[in-house]
Amino acid sequence: MESAPCAAAPPTNASSGATGAVSTAKRPAAASPTRLSRSPTRSRAPQHAHNLIIYKATQPSAPAQVNLSSLGILYIAYHWECLTGALGGPLTHIVTVPSTRGRQGPHPIETIITNRIRLPRLQPLVNTNYSPDDRDFHADRFWLPPGAATGARVLLMDDTWTSGGRIQSLAYMLKATGAAGVAAVVLGRHVNPEYGPARTLIRQLRAAPRFDLTRCALEDSGRTGT
Numbered sequence: 001m002e003s004a005p006c007a008a009a010p011p012t013n014a015s016s017g018a019t020g021a022v023s024t025a026k027r028p029a030a031a032s033p034t035r036l037s038r039s040p041t042r043s044r045a046p047q048h049a050h051n052l053i054i055y056k057a058t059q060p061s062a063p064a065q066v067n068l069s070s071l072g073i074l075y076i077a078y079h080w081e082c083l084t085g086a087l088g089g090p091l092t093h094i095v096t097v098p099s100t101r102g103r104q105g106p107h108p109i110e111t112i113i114t115n116r117i118r119l120p121r122l123q124p125l126v127n128t129n130y131s132p133d134d135r136d137f138h139a140d141r142f143w144l145p146p147g148a149a150t151g152a153r154v155l156l157m158d159d160t161w162t163s164g165g166r167i168q169s170l171a172y173m174l175k176a177t178g179a180a181g182v183a184a185v186v187l188g189r190h191v192n193p194e195y196g197p198a199r200t201l202i203r204q205l206r207a208a209p210r211f212d213l214t215r216c217a218l219e220d221s222g223r224t225g226t
């Protein structure tokens with residue numbers, strides 16, 4: 001994949017867009033806020049939040065799929081080198097957080113993004129002892145055969161960050177199964193402005209609301225690995 005290293009991108013004070021983060025901690029993986037939005041259950045949801053719902057509806061929206069596919073693939077292309085740099089080497093595998101609701105067939109994010117990235121795919125299974133609505137961290141929420149991810153540097157993708165519990169559970173499992181590193185990328189994040197701990201994040205996003213695809217979460221966190 002050709003990429004435009006974010007280190008060469010012009011400086012920006014934009015604040016939102018698809019972002020990634022690299023997990024180096026033993027336990028939780030990291031993922032980053034990507035888009036300020038209201039809860040999808042609220043009316044008048046912003047367009048990006050709306051797209052994240054209708055792209056995988058029973059009758060999926062083709063324009064929403066094009067929008068999100070472009071966002072995800074361009075983000076990964078722009079930040080490919082900083083992701084691999086932070087992981088200490090080339091990405092070796094890609095994985096998507098599987099549906100906890102028993103959806104049949106490929107997850108829509110696989111159709112519009114991850115299947116277009118030529119990396120071997122990991123296919124974790126879901127522990128059905130947990131409720132599909134459970135958004136807490138669980139070390140055993142997902143499962144891969146022992147050794148399946150040994151030494152892997154994994155690009156972990158999900159469409160939406162709500163609590164982070166599922167993506168962190170999957171990143172934990174990948175590391176427990178032997179992954180050398182996990183870079184998590186999500187397309188959007190729901191932020192409830194009435195939730196106290198979210199207010200600092202909302203203030204930061206509102207202070208620099210211009211979206212810029214070249215802005216990198218790794219640069220923000222000082223973890224570009226270069």
Ligand SMILES: [Zn+2]
Nearest residue numbers: 006079082216
């Ligand atoms: Zn970057």
